[in-house]
Amino acid sequence: AYATGDALTALAATINSATSLTVESWFTDTSGSGVQKVFMAGNSSSSYIDVTPNKSGSNSQEIKTSATSEIDNRGSPVTAVQWYIAANWNSTTNLMTLYSGQVGGTLNTVQTSMGGDLLSSISVQSFMFGGSTFADPDMAGTIAEARLWTGTFSLSDASTNFAAGPNATLTAAPEPAALGMFGFALMGLGYIRYRRSVVDCSAI
Numbered sequence: 035a036y037a038t039g040d041a042l043t044a045l046a047a048t049i050n051s052a053t054s055l056t057v058e059s060w061f062t063d064t065s066g067s068g069v070q071k072v073f074m075a076g077n078s079s080s081s082y083i084d085v086t087p088n089k090s091g092s093n094s095q096e097i098k099t100s101a102t103s104e105i106d107n108r109g110s111p112v113t114a115v116q117w118y119i120a121a122n123w124n125s126t127t128n129l130m131t132l133y134s135g136q137v138g139g140t141l142n143t144v145q146t147s148m149g150g151d152l153l154s155s156i157s158v159q160s161f162m163f164g165g166s167t168f169a170d171p172d173m174a175g176t177i178a179e180a181r182l183w184t185g186t187f188s189l190s191d192a193s194t195n196f197a198a199g200p201n202a203t204l205t206a207a208p209e210p211a212a213l214g215m216f217g218f219a220l221m222g223l224g225y226i227r228y229r230r231s232v233v234d235c236s237a238i
Contacts, residue, residue, distance in 0.1 A: 037160075059119050061116070061176065076158055082100050085097055099149060104145070131145040
């Protein structure tokens, strides 16, 4: 799923203006191999953020900026089982945090420095779920739901959403104009809606 045109422009502005950005996703991996990204935004040469729940050969997960990365060595997602990730990049604290776990299981957390990278400096030439601007394969599996948040996102938020699962009702109804502005161009995902400072990209 990827953004083009006006949607890419709007999402780039959202990322660059955010001091804290979070990507949430509920997905199922059907391959168990290769470097498969759930999310990537930026470009592949020098300026990007991404989440790789399946890190080839190391049985690990990774949250990354173009400057640095953090690896969770507790294992890649179990194949054919729904998994949850929430990846947060915070320019104010210069920290990035990865919350992840098998749905119905334990939510784990790893955190590290962003290496001086800022969300405002990311060159958002692409925005995609399940794909990569590198020569990596597209994700083999399905994404049940994906959300993009701006603003504060805590362990409490991750824990609540992890327990609620995908397709949960979000409070604070979105503005209709926001639905149309993004929904037509994010290929492969059904719609986007706002909640507080959230863009919710839900596959249907």
